[in-house]
Amino acid sequence: xxxxxxxxxxxxxxxxxxEKWGDLTDDDLTQIAGKKDKLAGKLQEKYGWTKEEVERNxxxxxxxxxx
Numbered sequence: 001x002x003x004x005x006x007x008x009x010x011x012x013x014x015x016x017x018x019e020k021w022g023d024l025t026d027d028d029l030t031q032i033a034g035k036k037d038k039l040a041g042k043l044q045e046k047y048g049w050t051k052e053e054v055e056r057n058x059x060x061x062x063x064x065x066x067x
Contacts, residue, residue, distance in 0.1 A: 003062060008034070021047075
């Protein structure tokens with residue numbers, strides 16, 4: 001799924017984001033507002049992942065949420 005679509009459907013998708021990455025708070029999700037770069041930064045901060053690990057996880061997440 002194109003990340004623009006995820007951003008546009010953020011209210012519907014953020015429950016899945018919270019389910020997958022439970023360390024993210026509701027405030028985190030509000031601040032992220034569907035922005036891929038903000039989500040990537042939060043995942044690095046919360047999980048200590050490298051940029052490559054974050055990209056792999058985000059790509060996997062986007063593929064799983066294709067219409």
